[in-house]
Amino acid sequence: MQNTFSHTILVVDDNALNLHLLTTILTGAEYTVLTCGNAEEAQEITDKSSPDIILLDVMMPGMDGFSLCRELKQNKRFSDIPVIFLTSLSQQEDIVEGFNAGGSDYIVKPFNRQELLARVRNHIRLHDMLMENKRLTRLSEDASRSKTEFLASMSHEIRTPLNSIIGMAEVLSETPLSREQQQFVSIFRSAGESLLEIINDILDLSKIEAGQTELEAIDFHLSSLLDSVVSILSVRAAEQNTRISTYLAPTVPDAISGDPTRLRQILINLLGNSLKFTENGSVDISVQTDSTDTLLFSVEDDGIGIPPDKQKLIFESFTQADSLTTRKYGGTGLGLTICQKLVTMMGGKIWLESTADLGSTFFFTYPFQKAVNSPLPAAEKHNPPISCELLPTARILLVDDNEDNRNLLCLYLRNTPFLIDTAQNGLEAVEAFCRNSYDLVFMDIEMPTMDGYEATRKIRRWENSEQQSATPIIALTAHAFVRFRNKCLEVGCSDYLTKPVRKNTLLQTIHTHLNIQPNAQTAEKEQEAPPMKPDTQDLPHVILDAKIRKLIPRFLENKKADIVRMQETLESDKYEELKKQAHTVKGTSWMYGFKSLGDNCLKLEKAAAAGDRKLAEHLLTEVAVYLDTVIIGYRSPDSKNDSGE
Amino acid sequence: MGSQTTIVLIDDDQDACELLKMQLEGTGRMEVTYTTNSDDALVIIEDKRPDIAILDINMPGTHGVKIAESLAANPVTADIPVLYLSGMVTPGEVHDLAKGDGQPPLISKGSPEEELIGAIDKLTSA
Incomplete structure (x- = not known):
């Protein structure tokens, strides 16, 4: 403990001789020494220099040492500085008062030089340890908080x-x-x-x-949940030539209440784990009743098995049976840890029985309640690929400050009938939104200038003041935490997508929101459209009455010419004229049975009425492409009316 | 029925006229004359004195409603029934408009062929 050089000692004594003596002793021990002759001065110096320890006389003119000590101890900034009283007051009660005032030690004059240094050294050491301890506590608190x-x-x-x-x-x-x-x-x-x-x-x-996971209690069907788990992993099982079977004991109620998302996660992890270690074999999932309110799940495989000494470790983070396993089978080693934590949260237990080379069985118990209401069949998370041609033309505002993201989403939507406008921050988004009308908005959340929360709030306020119905706003963020999601919904977003967004998810979301929450324009369109069946195939196609077949080539020729004429009209900014032209083409298209062509011309008519050049250009391109690509079929006269476009 | 139902059709779009002519004459009991120039409408209708006049509403020349008014005001053509055919309205709105007093009935361009033929038959059978 020789690194005393860095410590500063404040010595307070009204006797100059004492000050001199103490200074000599302490500097001799390589301490830095500050001195003063009264309590008031001592306060000033303490405030300015923050000494590591104070040697304090008690009887001084003005404030006495005990009072000064009490004041220092009450001040948070100085309360940690150890105070050693150095006084000629040697009565028992004086000593007790000194400790009561907050003193760390009490030395009676005349003192022994060696003892004084030993005590000072000791208190500095204790003080250092205390400080280090506090620092570490603060660090670990900060660390866990951050x-x-x-x-x-x-x-x-x-x-x-x-x-x-x-x-x-x-x-x-x-x-x-x-x-x-x-x-x-x-x-x-x-x-x-x-x-x-x-x-x-x-x-x-x-x-x-971190205790941030909350369990839900909703009603669901166990059998459909099992089906969905198996269907998710069935492709992988087939690749490994492994058969998955499920068994639901007759005593198990199908409709139960609990957290289906978490249960699914556990089962996918366990099943995925079993598949990982099983080739050309089988994996069996079974559900039985363990007691009246507990289910017993088991996932049994006939794979490589787990040696006994590794079985306990298997639920720990980043652990697999051996490092060779990791290299061969991959994975983070987190899946089973997550399973264990989730099962425990749900009040169940998880364990495994395994014999090397024969296979493993994972068991877990799951306390449950019977469903209050009979739930709807669990919705499949499995979305079929979306075909773009089934989607209606719509104008979409894409807001993201990251150019790569904007480009990517635009690429995803490249061959779709959507017109995409982009904005780089919330401010631009709000401006664009108030200027043009959009069917849907994709809103990034983290952006400079104005973030997505603020922009969404502003858009909702504007819609309110303009008495417009709410346009679907889909938040896009790379944050996966639920509270971000909740905040998005709070500020008025209609839905939420976590990056990275996949093409199919993006299209699915557009599809969902353009149908479920149609804005004024789409709703109107749906009413106004003649009653015909929607497109059912990928390519634009139409089935027409065979009787009018010979009129069709000329119709197509003429409409192409009409489109060219409309493009010219738009070039010269004659919106009123364009509106009339679109109106005529719309009516004739409907008469012939070209429903979507007519519908797009209706949109064009409205775009022209609103003077919306960009939308009009887009729609003109759409109809031009349609006329070039449409496949026409004819229904025979005796089967008329059973099929629309 | 010995005689054909004679129809004059006014629509600015040639394709629309051709289609209707084919569909209506396809019934074997209707005869359609059309013009795409609505300014000629009154002259043709007065000349042909058809059993019914089918008018588009929004046209570059004389407006459909204007033609209907002129027909009603002219003693020679006042008794010729008029049917509007327009892309302006939905089938639902047509239904409502048709109830309005004194207004010629209206058929949407998106309506099925049978509905149009039914409406013509109804107007010409009186």
Whole structure:
């Protein structure tokens, strides 16, 4: 303990001789010494220099040492500085008062030089330890507080570029590629997806550990949940030539109440884990009643099994049976940890029985309640690919400050009938929104100048003041935490997508929101459209009455000419004229049975009435493409009226 | 029925006229004369004195409603029933408008062929 050089000692004594003596002793021991002759001065020096320890006389003119000590101890800034009284007052009660006033030690004059130094050294050491301890506590508190924040922002930072990587791979895979290139792309796509999976697992685990995961209690069908789990993993099972079977004991009620999302997550993890270690074999999931209010799930495989000494470790984070396993089978080793935490949260237990080379069975118990109401069949998370041609023309505002993201989403929507406008921040978004009319908005949340929350609030306020119905606003964010999602909904967003957004999810979302929450224009369109059946195939096609067949070539020719004429009209900004032209083409198109052509001309008519050049241009392109690509079928005269466009 | 129902059709779009002519004459009991120039409408209708006049409403020349008014004001044509055919309205609105007093009935261009033929038959059978 020789590094005393850095410590500063304040000596307070009204006796100059004492001050001199103490200074000599303490500087001799390589302390830095400050001195003063009264309590008031001592306060000033303490305030300015923050000494590490104070040697304090008691009897001084003005404020006495005990009072000064009490004052210092009451001040948060100085309360940690140890005070050693150094006084000729040697009565028992004086000593007690000194400690009561907050003193750390009490030395009676005349003092022994060695003892004084030993005590000073000791208190400085204790003080240092206390400070270090406090510092560490503060650090660990800060660390745990910022861990969640850190994870949130880390996930954001990783997801944003990952969004571009996975998305671009997806777009690239849809372009003409050689077989070899196709393989390369699929590798970088699946690598991106594994990375995403790892991030999701880590986030999930940290949320559970931070106590941020809340369980839901909703009614669901166990059998459809099992079906969906199996269907998600069936492709993988087939690739490994492994059969999955499920058994639901007759005593198990089908409709139960609980958290289907978490139960599904547990089952997917367990089943996925079993599949990982099983080739050319079978995996059996069974559900039985353990007691009246507890179910016993088991997932049994005949794979490689787990040696006894590793069985306990298997539920710990980042652990697999051995490092060779990791290299061979991959995975983060987080899946089972997540399962264990979730099962425990739900009040159940998880364990495993396994014999090396024969296979493993994972068991878990699941306390449940019977469903109050008979739930609707669980909605499949499995979305079929969306065909763009089924979607109506719509104008979409895409708001994102990241150019890569904007480009990616525009690429996703490249061959769709949507007209995309972009904005780089909330301010631009609000301006664009008030200027043009949109059917849907994709709103990034984290943006400079004005963030997505604020922009959404402003848009909702504007719609209110203009008495417009709410346009669907879909929040886009790389944050995966529920509270971000809730905040989005609070400020008025209609839905929420977490980046990276996949093409199919994007189209699905557009589809959902343009149908379920049609804005004024779409609703009107639906009423106004003649009663005909919707398109049912991918390419624009139409089935017409065979009787009018010979009129069709000329009709198409004339309408193409009409489109050219309308383009010219638009060029010269004659909107009133364009409106009339569109009106005529619309009526004739409907008469012939070209419903979607007529519908688009109706939109064109309205765009012209509103003087919306960009939308009009877009719609003209749409109808021109339609006329060039439409496939026409004819229904025979005796089957008329059973099929529309 | 020995005689054909004679129809004069006024619509500025040639394709619309051709289609209707084909559909209506396809029934075997209607005969359609049309013009795409609505300014000629009154002259043709007065000359042909058809059983019914079918008028588009929004046209570059004389407006459909204007033609109907002129027909009603002219003793020679006042008894010729008029049917509007327009892309302006939905089938639902047509239904409502048709109830309005004194207004010629209206058929949407999106309506099925049978509805149009039914409306013509109804107006010419009186």
